[in-house]
Amino acid sequence: METIISIKPLLAVLVSLLVTPILVSSRASNVRESWTFVAAGLKFLIVASMVPAVLHGSQIVYTIAEVFPGVAIKFRVDALGMLFALVASSLWIITSAYSIGYMRGLDEHSQTRYFVFFALALSATIGVAFSANLLTLYLFYEMLSFATYPLVTHHQDREARSSGRKYLLYIVGTSIGIVLPAMLVTYNLTGTLDFSMHGVFSGTEPRATIVVLLLMLVLGFAKVAIIPLHSWLPAAMVAPTPVSALLHAVAVVKVGAFSVIRVITGVFGIDLLSRLHLGTLIGYLAAFTVIVASLIALSQDGLKRRLAFSTIGQLSYIVLGVALLSPKGLIGGMTHIAMHAFGKITLFFCAGAIFVATGKKNISEMVGIGKRMPITMTAFLIGSLSVIGLPPTGGFFSKWYLVLGTLQAHQISMLVVLLASSLLNAAYFLPVVYKAFFCTEQEAMFPNTVQEAPLWCVVPLVVTAIGSIVLFFYPTIFLNLAKLAIGV
Amino acid sequence: MMGEFMQAVIAKYNYWIYITLMMIGLYAMIAKNNLIKKIVGMNIFQTAIILFYVSIGVKKGGTLPIVEHGHGAHAHAVHAADYLNPLPHVLMLTAIVVSVATLGVALALGVKVYREYQTLEEDEILARIREK
Amino acid sequence: MSAHYPTLLVTVPLLSAFVISAAGWVNKRWCFPIAVAALGVSAYSCVGLLLKVADGGVVHYRLGGWPPPWGIAYYVDQLNALVLCVVSLAALINLIAAKKSIEREFPEKTAPFYTLYVLFVTGMLGITVTGDAFNLYVLLEIGSLTGYGLIAMGDKARAPLSTLNYLYMGTIGACFYLLGVGYLYIVTGSLNMADIAHLLPPLYHSKAVLTAFIICLVGVWVKMAFFPLHGWLPNAYTFAPSAASSLIAPLMTKVMIYVMIRLILTVFTPQFAFGTLLVSKPIVWLAVAAIVMGALLALKERDVKRMLTYIIIAEVGYMVGGAWLGNRAGMTGAILHIANDALMTLCVFLAVGCIVYKTKGARFEDIQGLFRKMPFTMAGFVVGALSIIGVPPTCGFFSKWYLISGAIQAGQYGFMVALLFSSLVSVVLFFRIFEIAYYEPFQDHHGETHTHHASLMDEAPLGMVVPLLIVAAGLVVMGLYTGGIVSHVIRFVIPKGLV
Amino acid sequence: MLWQLDLAVLTLVVVVGIGSIMVKDLLGAAIMFGAYSFLMCLLWSIMGAVDVAFTEASVGAGVSTVFFVAAVFRTTRRTKD
């Protein structure tokens, strides 16, 4: 395997960080927004420029500083990181466009702050994706937590405050209280924190230590929202919808899932875990989360809350796939990061577009909306299909691999869980679409005056919906990256 | 036994006195209620330490640390055993100066406190603060 | 001139203090530039000295040309040099930041204030650079006396009394130290630290040496406000003028911790402190108590500045505990935390200084809506707060990392839990402040509640905000350079004996 | 040196020291403190520390006492303990 030393990963992280002073100092909103686009575009280009090298099986490495003996703040772009970075940076461009539409449509306050922290959050996300070791990952993980706090609590009212508290309590409390000591113990046991295929442990450590550390590191990254550490996610839905869309469908939660993948594949190593039969432990946690979250989602009336619980369930798919420790399961879990991101962001965009156009947040108030906002609701349908895992959407592929993974690992119970939850997914999404389109004139709740949301809102959601479909036909890049990541 | 004990007491009597004085000073600083009294205690405390140091400098058979014969007496060999140890004296000059400097600042602060509260009793001042 | 760095860094500010004092009677406007220039030279010498020491090892300097132990000698190793740099840079930055508030708070007395300011810095630098146990006492008294003067100029009603209490405690502390030095002198006959260390080994089991150690340690603990002896600190720092509290809070306790580490490493040697004496465990438990109590007491406070003072007490617990873990990681953490904590305390106190400058107070009612009103100040404050919480890449994380590593290696899990606990409590403490500053509306004189749309930006003067932001950036830079600092500086300080 | 004199001075030092913190009048305490300093000065000159004694005579017994008296004059003589 070739190792290339290049500053590109650092640039990819810094590009949105460096743009923040410009955002702060720009007075006109047009200037600010165009700079956001410039940063987003640059970031995507930098990330994309590294794809060929990564597809060739090389790694791109950049060390910022060696802070402890054997541990540096260091970037390493490998296939898995590239997969995630590609998703995050491409969706940032689209979300930027959508943000403009949404924020202008609602005439929100403090837009400068909003865009600044959005840029910061993206920096942190890319940083997590490119981290070469657990310390760097932790660094950017924390940075993401604090950068998203002002976004989550954007409205600055009492509800935002209590949600913000919950958000911090779960996210920061677990990272300081659980991840940090686990990381320190790991470091003191092994003297390194670098991710590697075989893990950092020699395998001679007592099993109890490994089990405790594994549980601490998996549960500690609370952004992955495994029950019982999930309740911050629905609470965080008080944020403006673009925030929920990007951060709580793509960046923040996927950072959690990504961290867990790194922990399982990079810190402990698949060999060690399968030798100690610890995959099932995590698998059961994830499976439990999948089912329970889907059931709760059924009972939610708020569209965004329903989406939030759906996200909790979908995240655990990823964990579940990885915890199967079989190659197909790993591929399924990793590609699910991308597939779910496109599907879920479409759904969130639709929820936001509906809110901008009508001011409605609850599903029970959306009867007949499909007739007034056909484009939005079609996109919603496509997003739903992708999340459920039906063709012709990208979600089909990841779920397919997950199913294959359960078979490969001989985990029939997991297969049952997957199928059952797919049914549940269908049960909580399809009625929304159905009611939106098929209703009598009397039932319809919207007068003729209601129109589609502004163009800035509609275009992004169309793009992501089309993206979901495109991924069905051309999933190769993500599949290849995932295959590279597990070394197949 | 008794004799040995007495011997020990007498051999180091300066040290016992200094410890006594230091305890007096420390007690006054902690237990006294009046701010000026505390300052008095503080000075006793400091003086006690000076006594301790000066006691280190004592040397049986030694005389004042000023070389006799003065100038032009280079021929005379000076024996260290003939003179008291000057080093503790030097250190204690410094310590005295420090103590008077501290005293000055402490009194200035005391005067300032009095200007604000018209009393020097700590409990009365605290009661006054609590009233506010 | 580089041969004279060790003396320049002390004597230039010293001489300038007299010039400032005299200049104040002629033209007050000369004082500030002189002070800045003097501290600038001092900081330059400190940095030069650090580079020199990092390059060529320990630097000796004989004052008056007399060889130690007869004369007073400077003995500058990596530890001194690091602390010197931190002290001088912090003092310089704070001086520049404090100009406005000094001129507003005591328009008639700027000259004596600057004089004492510079002398305080001289004292702190002198304590750090000296290699003579008694010289350290004299400089300690300079630092203390000037500190009393500076602190007592704060809140008119409360500052003098709290300073007087500080003075009593400070004098007890300094006298205890002096007494300890006397005990060492009586059994070794020397005052030079290196010489004492050389003479001590045969005397390790002497009661006098043991007592000397205990007394010195207690004295230093009083001065650094280690937990049961911390009573003087919160009031003294809370009621101090902001220029003084942002100078003294970062430097005084940290320099005293340096003294403690110096006593352990150089004077009494680690073999004695950790080997012969079996007090490490109880002291670490005391540190745990300090951390926990500091954090809990801070929770109770409704004033930003006062809350920060309790955080200082907790931080002192970090460093004392780290030093007494008795292993390499713990000692590294403690030394690193001296530098880091000085900077982050400076950062938050500068921010509080800016806030007080604008709002006339730092109670929780005063800070409402500050994110809107003073965004840059609050940005600096947030960085400082994150560093205190221990979030990477700010430097607070890295020293905490070493401290916890040391705790794990020493098997002192209580200390580890205390550190994590205090991190979590810090999150609560600071986010409580952020919440008030972020959510609660800013009440103006008419009692109207401004909507979010109104622009109310009312930032502190540039001269205060820019230093704050520089320090805040410095926190991140320090964090990223942790590896360099440890491998080029701190590594050499810790004796081979420590594992 | 006569040990009797030595003993007498030492005893007196302690007595005056205790007195100065016990007397219920700050002016009295100040004067007692002056006496204490002066006795200390005697003690030190007995022990041969002439420079220290000289300093203590001028500073402790002299100027310090004046400072005390000045401060007491400007504040109050009253004390509860």
Next chain:
Amino acid sequence: MKVVGLIIALLAGSLLVYATADFPPLGDPNSPASVHVSPRYIEKTMEETDVPNIVTSVLADYRGYDTMFETTVIFCAGVACFLLLRVYRREEPQERLYRHVLTGVTIHVKAGKLPPSPDFERIDSAWTPHDLIIKTICRLLIPFIQLFALYVIAHGHHSPGGGFQGGVMLGASVIVLAMSQDLRTAVRRLREKADALMCATGVFIYAGTGALCLLLGSNFLDYSALAPVLHVDPIMARSHGIFMVEVGVGVAVMGVMIWIYNNVSSMGKYDEGL
């Protein structure tokens, strides 16, 4: 609090008593303190500094650096007292007391008005009897005190005393003036500004001597560097250097003592003293 104080004092005391057991006996000529460092001072003082008073030579030369900071401590105290107490905004008292010099009659004069004739002298608001004896004797004594103080400073090389003791006595002479007459008289003789400048100058002389040595190419405070300037051999240069710093100490200490006294006794108002 009393019990706590007692317990702490007893604890500290018993610790010290415990340690005393290992001390060498009082006055033991073979104790470490007597044989390790100090012999060099005693035996070499004449050859190395040409100062017979060992305390002076150690104070101002071997450990001159300590003494520089000792003087600085005093200076700090002076500045701190000034900073803490001095008030510039003067509140005029409702009335002033004036005494007729010849008859001793005391009159009250309302603020802003002048006494009826120049024969009246102002007295402090705390009425004091007119005491001719004290005033005259003090006036007589002060020159002798000052003369003696100068002697103490100048003769510090050979006999007990030196800059510090002399400085205190010089300061005390002015304080005596302030007490026997009143503060205003003393301040008229030595203005506040002059006094403050004196403090700074005194310490500056000390530190400046040290810096001069530095500029002449030696280490800080290495007086032997002054030899070429003073046209003497290095040993005499040390002796002279000691004298220079002693003068500095004297000036500084005198200034500070007066400064502190003035501030404390008038509560920073500089009008009425003791």
